Amino acid sequence: MKKNRLIAILMAILMVAMFAVGCNAAPSTGAEAPSAGGEAPSAGGAKGDKVVKIGFLAPITGGNAAEGAAARNAFVLAIDQANASGEYPYAIEVIQIDDQSKPEVGAAGAQKIVSDPDVVVASGHWNSGVAEATIPVFKENEIPMLIWGAIRENLTSVENYPWITRSAPTDVQENIPLAKAVLDDMAYDKVFIVSDLTSYGEGNTTAFTAELASRGLTALGVEKVQEGTVDFRPIIQKIKDSGANCVYWGGVVTEGSMLKSQMFEEQVDALFCGISGNYSQDFLKIGAEAAEGALIVKPGVVLSSTPAGSKFVADYEAAGFSEPIGAYTPYAYEAALILLNCLKQCGDAPTPEAMRDAIIASSTTGIMGTTTFNEIGQTTNVAAYLNVVQDGDWAVYDDSAYASGAKAFPGK
Amino acid sequence: MGLERVVNLLPGAVMMGCTYTLVAIGYCLFFGVLDVVVFCCGDIAMFGAFGIVGAYTILYSAGLIQALPLVVMVLLLLLIAAILCAALGLVSYYVSIKPFEKSSTLMPLLSTIALGTVIKEVLGLVFQPVVNGMAQAAINVPDPKSVVGGRNPQGMPHLIAPTGTTMERNLIIIAIMVVILMALFIFLNKTKMGLSMQAISQNRELAFMTGIDVKRIILTTFLIGGVLLSVGGFVLGNYQSIIRFDGGTMYGIKGFSAAVVGGLKSTWGAVIGGMLLGFVEVFAAGLLNGGTQWQNIIAFLVIIVFIIFKPEGIIGEKTVEKV
Numbered sequence: 001m002k003k004n005r006l007i008a009i010l011m012a013i014l015m016v017a018m019f020a021v022g023c024n025a026a027p028s029t030g031a032e033a034p035s036a037g038g039e040a041p042s043a044g045g046a047k048g049d050k051v052v053k054i055g056f057l058a059p060i061t062g063g064n065a066a067e068g069a070a071a072r073n074a075f076v077l078a079i080d081q082a083n084a085s086g087e088y089p090y091a092i093e094v095i096q097i098d099d100q101s102k103p104e105v106g107a108a109g110a111q112k113i114v115s116d117p118d119v120v121v122a123s124g125h126w127n128s129g130v131a132e133a134t135i136p137v138f139k140e141n142e143i144p145m146l147i148w149g150a151i152r153e154n155l156t157s158v159e160n161y162p163w164i165t166r167s168a169p170t171d172v173q174e175n176i177p178l179a180k181a182v183l184d185d186m187a188y189d190k191v192f193i194v195s196d197l198t199s200y201g202e203g204n205t206t207a208f209t210a211e212l213a214s215r216g217l218t219a220l221g222v223e224k225v226q227e228g229t230v231d232f233r234p235i236i237q238k239i240k241d242s243g244a245n246c247v248y249w250g251g252v253v254t255e256g257s258m259l260k261s262q263m264f265e266e267q268v269d270a271l272f273c274g275i276s277g278n279y280s281q282d283f284l285k286i287g288a289e290a291a292e293g294a295l296i297v298k299p300g301v302v303l304s305s306t307p308a309g310s311k312f313v314a315d316y317e318a319a320g321f322s323e324p325i326g327a328y329t330p331y332a333y334e335a336a337l338i339l340l341n342c343l344k345q346c347g348d349a350p351t352p353e354a355m356r357d358a359i360i361a362s363s364t365t366g367i368m369g370t371t372t373f374n375e376i377g378q379t380t381n382v383a384a385y386l387n388v389v390q391d392g393d394w395a396v397y398d399d400s401a402y403a404s405g406a407k408a409f410p411g412k
Numbered sequence: 413m414g415l416e417r418v419v420n421l422l423p424g425a426v427m428m429g430c431t432y433t434l435v436a437i438g439y440c441l442f443f444g445v446l447d448v449v450v451f452c453c454g455d456i457a458m459f460g461a462f463g464i465v466g467a468y469t470i471l472y473s474a475g476l477i478q479a480l481p482l483v484v485m486v487l488l489l490l491l492i493a494a495i496l497c498a499a500l501g502l503v504s505y506y507v508s509i510k511p512f513e514k515s516s517t518l519m520p521l522l523s524t525i526a527l528g529t530v531i532k533e534v535l536g537l538v539f540q541p542v543v544n545g546m547a548q549a550a551i552n553v554p555d556p557k558s559v560v561g562g563r564n565p566q567g568m569p570h571l572i573a574p575t576g577t578t579m580e581r582n583l584i585i586i587a588i589m590v591v592i593l594m595a596l597f598i599f600l601n602k603t604k605m606g607l608s609m610q611a612i613s614q615n616r617e618l619a620f621m622t623g624i625d626v627k628r629i630i631l632t633t634f635l636i637g638g639v640l641l642s643v644g645g646f647v648l649g650n651y652q653s654i655i656r657f658d659g660g661t662m663y664g665i666k667g668f669s670a671a672v673v674g675g676l677k678s679t680w681g682a683v684i685g686g687m688l689l690g691f692v693e694v695f696a697a698g699l700l701n702g703g704t705q706w707q708n709i710i711a712f713l714v715i716i717v718f719i720i721f722k723p724e725g726i727i728g729e730k731t732v733e734k735v
Contacts, residue, residue: 233424234698285567
C-alpha cells in the first residue's frame with residue numbers, strides 16, 4: 001500500500017516535471033499575456049472626418065515579436081509618410097492587430113477588422129499558420145488581404161484569388177534566382193539534388209527540378225532524407241559516383257550543415273547550394289573550413305545598395321523604433337507602398353471591391369523592385385540575393401572574394 | 413561502380429554499427445542484471461556527447477586544450493563524459509528503476525522513457541548559449557556572435573585524428589571499439605565481478621543465495637553501462653560532426669532494436685545486432701537509387717522479420733518477456 005502510494009507520488013512528480021519541461025519547450029508562439037486582441041489604431045490625421053482604414057496583422061508580442069513589431073513599425077511608417085504627404089483626400093488609419101503568432105488570436109483579430117465598415121483592405125501575417133486561419137474570414141467578408149510576410153506556398157491559390165494576394169516571395173520562388181546564378185551565371189551543369197521529406201523539401205525539389213528541366217538538364221540523382229538524418233555518407237558516395245559538380249540541398253540548416261560538413265570530410269569537389277532555410281549562424285557551427293563556399297540565396301535586397309532602400313533604412317532609424325529592421329521588415333513596408341499605390345487608383349472613396357481589383361492589376365515600384373501579381377495573386381517580383389560562407393562567416397556574394405575571383409567555388 | 417561503392421560504403425556501415433553496438437551493449441547489461449529495459453540509454457549517451465562539447469569549450473576558454481597533447485585531451489574529455497554518464501546512470505537507477513523493483517515491470521518501462529524525455533528536454537533548455545559561443549571559437553569560427561541555445565544543433569569538436577583522413581579516423585574508432593569489447597569480454601568472463609553479473613543475469617535468486625552482493629553488482633553495472641554510453645555518445649558525435657539534444661531518442665530506439673535482434677542478454681549478440689542494423693541502413697541508403705528515404709523503413713522491417721522468426725535473438729537465450 002505504502003509502496004503504491006510512493007509509486008503514485010513519483011509518477012505524479014515525473015509527469016509534472018515533464019509537463020513543465022514540455023511547456024517551456026513549446027515552440028515560441030507568444031508566451032506573454034495577450035492584451036485583448038492588441039488592437040491599437042494609429043496614424044489618422046486632420047483631414048476632416050473622412051477616414052479610410054487598413055487592417056494590419058502581425059505577431060507584435062510573443063516569441064516572434066521582434067519580426068512582428070518591426071514589420072508593424074515599417075507598415076505604420078509608410079502610412080504616416082503617406083498621410084503627411086497630402087496626396088490622399090482622406091486620413092488613412094491602421095487598425096493594428098497583434099496575432100501573437102496564434103491562429104485563434106489572428107482569426108479573432110480578422111473578425112474585428114472586417115466588422116469595421118471603414119476598412120477597405122488588410123495586410124497580414126508573418127506566420128503561415130495564422131494566415132491560414134484568417135484567410136477564410138477575409139474571403140467570406142470580401143475584404144482583400146495582401147500577405148506581407150507569410151511564405152507557405154499554398155496561401156496564394158486559385159481558391160483564394162482574387163481576395164488574397166501576397167507581395168513576399170514564397171519559399172519555393174527563391175529557387176528561381178538561385179537556379180539563375182548557379183546554372184546560368186556559374187554554368188554548373190551536373191547537379192545532384194538532396195532534400196528532405198517535408199513539404200518544404202518536396203516543394204524545393206520540384207521547383208529546382210523544373211528549373212533544371214527548363215534548361216534541358218536533369219538531376220544526376222535525387223535523394224530525400226528524413227528530418228533528423230545524421231549520416232549522409234551513403235549519399236555522398238552516390239554524389240561522388242555520379243560525377244556531380246554541384247549539390248543542391250533543398251532542406252533546412254540542421255541537416256544541411258551536416259551534409260556540407262560530411263561533404264568536406266569526404267573531399268567532394270562540388271558546389272553546395274540551397275535556399276534561405278540554411279542562412280543561419282547555426283550553419284557556421286560545422287567550422288570555418290567545412291562551411292566554406294556554401295552558396296545560399298536569401299529573399300530581399302541589400303537595402304544599402306539602392307537609394308530607395310537606403311532612404312527606408314534612414315527613415316526607419318530616424319523614427320527611433322526600438323526594434324531593429326528584421327528580415328521581413330522591408331516586406332511590410334513594401335506591402336504598405338503597394339496598398340497606398342492602389343488607394344490612389346481608387347479615387348476619393350475606395351471600396352474593398354475596388355481595392356481588390358486595383359491590387360491584382362497593380363504595378364508598384366518600391367524598395368524591393370517592381371511588384372506585380374500573377375494569375376493567383378502571387379508576386380512576380382522575387383527579390384533575392386546570394387550569400388556565401390567565407391572565412392567562417394556569411395558574406396554577401398557580390399562583395400565576397402568569390403565574386404572578385406580571389407576565391408573559387410569547388411566543382412570548377 | 414558496384415563493388416567500388418560497396419567498398420566505399422563499408423567504413424560508414426562499420427562506424428554506424430559501432431555506435432549502435434555501444435548503446436545496445438548498454439541495454440544488454442541493464443537487462444541482464446535487472447530484467448528491465450532501461451529506455452533512456454540513448455539520451456544518456458547524448459548527455460555524454462553534450463558533456464564533451466561543454467567540457468571542451470570550458471577547458472578551451474581556460475587555455476588547457478591548447479596546452480595539452482591531443483591524446484591526453486581526448487582521454488580527459490572521455491573521463492569527464494564517463495563520469496557524467498556513470499553518474500546519470502546511477503541517478504536513472506535510483507529514480508526510475510529502484511522504486512519500482514517489486515512492482516509491475518511496466519513501471520520502470522514508463523519511468524525510464526519519462527526520464528529519457530526529462531534528460532533530453534533539460535539538455536535543450538539548460539545547455540547555455542555562452543558555451544555555444546565558446547564552441548564556435550573552438551572550432552575556428554572567427555566571430556562567434558550567434559546566440560543560440562541547446563535546442564539548436566551543437567558543433568562537435570574534431571577530436572579523433574583532427575588533421576587526418578576520414579579513413580584514419582574510422583580506423584581509430586574501430587580500434588577503440590575492439591579494445592572496449594575485449595576489455596568488456598575479459599571483465600565479464602575473467603573477473604569475479606563480471607562472473608557475478610553473469611550469475612545474476614542467469615538467476616538472480618540463486619545468485620543472491622550463493623552470497624553475491626546483488627545490490628553492489630547492480631550499481632556497478634549502471635556505472636559500467638554509463639561509461640559505455642559515454643563512449644557511444646563520443647563516437648556518434650565525432651562521426652556526425654554535429655549533435656542534437658533530441659538525437660538520443662532515435663539512437664536509443666535503434667540501439668534497443670540492435671540489442672533485441674542480437675539477443676537481449678548477450679553482449680556478442682548486441683555486437684552482431686548493432687552491425688546488422690548499421691549495415692542494413694547504410695547499404696539500403698547507398699545502393700538503392702533514392703534509397704535514403706527508405707533506409708529506416710528497411711532497417712525496421714528487417715528488425716520485425718527478425719523478431720518474428722528469431723524472437724530469442726541471434727545469440728539469445730529466451731524471448732523478450734517484458735517489453
